[in-house]
Amino acid sequence: MMVYKRGKSERGCFAVVQGRRVNIKKKEVHWIPRSIQYTGPAEVSSNFIREQIDGESAERGMFRGRGMEGAEWKAPEGYEIHVLKERKGPKGVMLDIESRPDAIRVWQWDRTCGEDNADRTTIARAFAYLRIAQSLADD
Template sequence: MNIKPKVVLNQVSSASEKCASQIHLLPCHLGYTGGANVQAYFQREKVDENGNEISTFRGHLLNGSVQKLPDGYKMFVVKERFNNKGETECDFDPIRYPVDQFFIQHEPQEINTLFIGGEQQVFDAEASTSDFMLWEYDRKPSERNPLPRAINFLRIANDLAVDDD
């Protein structure tokens, strides 16, 4: 049986607005998941007043732009939680939401824990934000990238759902 992944939110106050610095989405996979001294080693240069920037990463030119989520949407950075036996914890009544590669919720309640997958993996929200920096190799981020297109579809859907009265 194929179990589709689910996101489950624990509605606990003290949501994570801990995002002191900006979230960066790079066009590569890194084999490291810990903290990094980004400010010291990831030098950025503003290109224009729209928030576009350039940088390099491991010798590759990167073009970046700030992507703002529509009003009422937040992006969450999550970290898997394990109990002292190395097992995933699952000890409260969930509310289920479908998930894809990252988690964006409309009108988020105060949360600090997510459940994902058929095995009820537990993830704690480490940070949340309403905008992030999207980087592309050798070209400016544009509508060719699926992420800005998806964000634009959210805006279009919200505009179509508004009552004219």
């Protein structure tokens, strides 16, 4: 059974997770804000093309003929990135940690990613709200 225990530490919130032991490997993770219905195996190398932009930390890419810009995003201090995998448990759906990457390559199709830690991406802007909420809670 997977149990989450939330508490406070000196660095903020933490979660203690009990669950099935899995072999956790570092994997390259990409977040592409697209709605894709297909969930099976795919020939990623033929549908997803990427290249480094000279002198910049960002990359340009093409996914199914559509241009995108990607940048590496690292979680703020006190947070970790976890890739979860669903499995059926005795009481419903369970989530196991499949990997713990150090960063995510975030791709944008409608804006540039920004220079500092992919700061213009949707995920970076969402974390800005967490900082605001934490500041209000600490007040």
